[in-house]
Amino acid sequence: MKELTKAEEEIMQVIWDLKAAFVKEIIAMMPDPKPAYNTVSTFVRILQQKGFVDHESHGKSHKYFPIITKESYTKSFMTGLVKNYFGGSYKQMVSFFAKEENLSLSDLEQLIKELKKK
Numbered sequence: 211m212k213e214l215t216k217a218e219e220e221i222m223q224v225i226w227d228l229k230a231a232f233v234k235e236i237i238a239m240m241p242d243p244k245p246a247y248n249t250v251s252t253f254v255r256i257l258q259q260k261g262f263v264d265h266e267s268h269g270k271s272h273k274y275f276p277i278i279t280k281e282s283y284t285k286s287f288m289t290g291l292v293k294n295y296f297g298g299s300y301k302q303m304v305s306f307f308a309k310e311e312n313l314s315l316s317d318l319e320q321l322i323k324e325l326k327k328k
Contacts, residue, residue, distance in 0.1 A: 211278070211286040212260050221253050222262060222276070222283070230275035232268075 214222060224239045225231055233251050237244050254274055257263045262283075265272035296302040308318065 211283065213287065213290065214257075214260075214262070214283070218253055218257055218260075218262075221250065222257060222280075225257075225263060225274060225276050226280040230266075230273050232271055232273050236274075 220240065221236060224236050228235060228239065231239075233247060233254060236254070237247065237250050240250075254263065258265065258274070262276065262278045263274045264277050265274045292298060292300055292303050296306065304321075307313075313321075
């Protein structure tokens with residue numbers, strides 16, 4: 211799966227949240243300053259070319275919907291992150307974030323409880 215640029219990911223987050231949207235609806239959900247209509251439209255077409263979204267025609271406009279789930283993209287992205295930055299070791303990744311974020315013992319215990327549920 212291809213990785214998204216920051217701008218593409220921002221638009222995908224909106225599409226995932228809305229489930230399906232016209233470009234105007236995507237823009238309405240984006241933070242200020244709002245990007246231009248043509249800019250968002252271009253990025254949505256790029257997302258379509260990359261296989262992340264598809265569309266339904268509604269007259270002259272298109273309603274876009276995700277064909278890659280947020281969960282699927284997150285899994286792919288995290289797998290790449292762990293492979294590229296932590297030598298494929300999830301243990302090293304968790305250790306890194308535990309140290310960087312100064313997780314307390316109770317935070318780590320809660321994390322262990324969550325992992326045991328699965």
